[in-house]
Amino acid sequence: MTAQGQAPEGQVADAVRGNWVDTIAPEWSRPYLRLSRADRPIGTWLLLLPCWWGLLLAIVHDGQARLFDVWIFAGCAIGAFLMRGAGCTWNDITDREFDGSVARTASRPIPSGQVSVKGAVIWMCLQALVAFCILLTFNWVAIALGVLSLLPVAIYPFAKRFTWWPQVFLGVxxxxGALLVWTAHTGSLHPAAFVLYLAGIAWTLFYDTIYAHQDTEDDALIGIKSTARLFGENSPRWLRRFLFIAVSLMGLAVILAVPSGEIFALVLALGGPWALGWHLTWQLARFDAEDNDRLLMLFRSNRNAGFLPVLFFAVAMFA
Structure with a gap:
């Protein structure tokens, strides 16, 4: 038991206070769940929501929902949790030397000594294996796309060493999932899926630039690159550009996906990018690069931002 107001032993600095990992998870499991960021669920949402965009828009395009889509919907949620955990574990393995030098990340399980590198590798493989079993329930094209997705996942942790645009690799x-899940439903890809995918990348550039501003001083000291450092005081201008690109591309994806003549469905589905745009505009108005608490709050608010298109696409299915 911890004293009232005292952080639980081993708690990571930017974890959600009172999260289930630090309060009710068995003590032996906590370091591994922290390694998977289970105490910081926003990343799972940011990985999952484009999957749901792709599935719902594919159903609108196809005009038919199937019973298997229920499994795709649920399988994406489980898979997003597992693959986000495996990806974060891989990220922490590769960044273990850097993380110990950054105030926000020094408390993570590997640099703080809660988990060994060997233990982290085993944990990463276990998560990826279970996620692969879920992937095997989809069609062969989706399986191939899922395997191919391991390439950008593997590259991302190294991107900040050689480019000022690591957020692009994160977005990729x-x-x-927008591509994979569209294919899992329809059996093939469509231009709308690619455009939706590009919209998601622009959205990632928006929210992860905000997130990266928390570490600009430490990143500068240890030589880590990011769009936050690249843009500096011009970040609001760039965020506005990413906002415009994300909303425009999502709107184009909707237009390409909705069958011609389905005007009511088109109007409803276009509410998705419209609502996303308003939420990102709200974030931009509150952006303050010097206020880390606000930066973290804005970053986490993208769960709600990304969920808005899900609601509109879901309603458009029934139009």
Whole structure:
């Protein structure tokens, strides 16, 4: 038991206070769940939501929902949790030397000594294996796309060493589900899926630039690159550009996906990018690069931002 107001032993600095990992999970499991960011669920949402965008928009395009889509919907949720956990574990393995030098990340399980590198590798493989079993329930094209997604996942942790745009690599990896799940439903890809995927990448550039501003000083000291450092005081201008690109591309994806003549469904589905745009505009108005608490709050608010298109696409299914 911890004293009232005292952080639980081993708690990571930017974890959600009172999260289930630090309060009710068995003590032996906590370091591994922290390694998977289970105490910081926003990443799972950011990986999952583009999957649901792709599934719902594919159903609108196809005009038919199937019973198997219920499993795709649920399988994406489980798979997103597992693959986000495996990806974060891989990220922490590769970044273990850097994380110990950054105030926000020094408390993570590997640099703080809660988990060994060998233990982290085993944990990563276990998560990926279970996720692969879920992937095997989809069609062969989706399986191939899922295997291919491992490439950007593997590259991302190294991107900040050689490019000022590591957020692009994160976007490529985090939004892959839009392609995979569209294919899991329809059996093939469509231009709308690619455009939706690009919209997700622009969205990732928006929210992860905000997130990266928390570490600009430490990143500068240890030589880590990011769009936050690249843009500096011009970040609001770039965020506005990413906002415009994300909303425009999502709107184009909707237009390409909705069958011609389905005007009511088109109007409803276009509410998705419209609502996303308003939420990102709200974030931009509150952006303050010097306020880390606000930066973290805005970053986490993207769960709600990304969920808005899900609601509109779901309603459009019934139009």
């Amino acid at each position: 990896a985090f939004n892959w």
